[in-house]
Amino acid sequence: MNFLERLIGPRKTDVPSELWEKCPSCGAVLISKDLARALFICSKCDHHLRMPIWDRIALLTDGASFIETDREIESVDPLSFVDTAPYPERLAKAFKKTDSFDAVKCGEGRLEGRPILLGVMDFEFMGGSMGSVVGEKITRLLEKAVQTRMPAVVVSASGGARMQEGIFSLMQMAKTSAAVAHLNAANVPYISILTDPTTGGVSASFASLGDINIAEPRALIGFAGPRVIEQTIRQKLPDGFQRSEFLANHGMIDMVIHRRSMKQTLARLLNLIMGPLEAPHVA
């Protein structure tokens, strides 16, 4: 990470170097430059591919209304953790890959005119894992929602806790969940959007605690990863296990919403809960 990058902040997503990619669900060949316009949805089978973080922010906020906050909070290496590579090396690599200091972006924006606080997790940064930085930024977002009474929306995508931060990453589950409890007590709405994948420590903390929990279609959502479950119970898992529709059937989420309808759905919900905006805003 060089001096200039630190000062001027992340560049917008680069033009993809690959010209095409394969749909992970149906195998259809998808032209990369069309994918962004298609919101990273397969034109053949409607599969929701993982969405780059800036595209997600653009999808959910009006025009250029999003202003990032707490951007410069970055990880340290509290345990001097080394597995097959030292943790700082992994962080530097993730920074290079994503232009982000960690696995979540938080900020303020407008959603069909209504000011909201938005947090979006980035699976590209070390599997969206939650360490001290993710925990701190999510907590700050939720605390700001208490202070400003702006509704909070958090889009999750995470493999779980960041093992390289050991017990500190576990404690982020406590910290973020306690912050949700504060928000609940203040009666400010909190909407959790679960995208593929949301598992482990993120699923077992703030992501499952929305006043409203919404999932994208066919997203993998669960506490334990399917491989761990298969190894534990020594049987094959049923089709569709731990997918959004499975969670909806078991009463764990309020609704499964197509990416194309997500913003409109959020706007409708917030209008119904908080009442329509008093003065119309120009987006």
Add this chain to the structure above:
Amino acid sequence: MSRDFEFERPILELEKRLSELQSLSEDGHIDLSKEINAISEKIQTLKAEIFKGLEPWQVTQVARHIDRPSTLDYVKLLCGDEFVEMHGDRLFGDDPAIVGGPALIGGHRVMLIGHQKGHDTDENLLRNFGMPHPEGYRKALRLMKFAERFHLPIVVFIDTPGAFPGIGAEERGQSEAIARNLAEMSQISVPILCFVIGEGGSGGALALGIGDRVFMLEYAIYSVISAEGCAAILWKDAAKAKEAAVALKIRSANLLELGIIDGVLPEPMGGAHRDHATTADVIRKTIEEHLPALLAMPCTELVEKRYAKFRAMGQFRFAQDALDG
């Protein structure tokens, strides 16, 4: 399956010789007291030596020892008959991997809740090796709300490999159950004292662990993931568990140093499994020492301080600082 560890073998061999000498001296009416005393002393020195030099992976084995006192063992030692177990989450079922109920400890009326492991295979099958399902966490939460209404402080014993990874657990919302406990426990208006007595396994342990004071027994462990699980993911080789146990910093002394827990409770020589009663005494004294101050605190202050305690956990820096520094 052997109940003993490789590193304990020299102790066990001496103990065998000691008992041989003892029975010889009794049966043969020979005075072997000198030899017996010498061996007893040697055993003590050896225990001290071996346990002082334990590696994190060996501590993990001690923490998981099948004879290590479980929640219900401590209940017997601390409460005698003054404990009534309550059952069920009122939603789905009763989870034997978590036990709880009103109890009397050292003159204090408390709500006692803990993970429950077994001491043999049958018991472990019944208790699911101390790995709760969502109904276990929901029962625990029900008991905490109960405690809040009747102004009973809560004493928690943590001892689990983790929340159970299974089909039923996922169907019934393992994630939500854990998350809900974390959120609710942070707001409970009575004092909460937590003791990690064996394995503090990840979210499944933390779901009972939002305490005003959190203590660990000396050879207990507390970790975001099991050493085996971490090794399988990061080293792609579960056999690297020893390395992972070191890297994760899971020992009581590590956690105290990192500011995650409030104290380490010393275990009897050779570990808690060799002397349940002495270990229980240490826990009783800790409860008696810390509960009065917490009970005297106004409940808004108690809850605010609990929030601040967990709010402060985590280490990070600002990129600008890194530039300046």
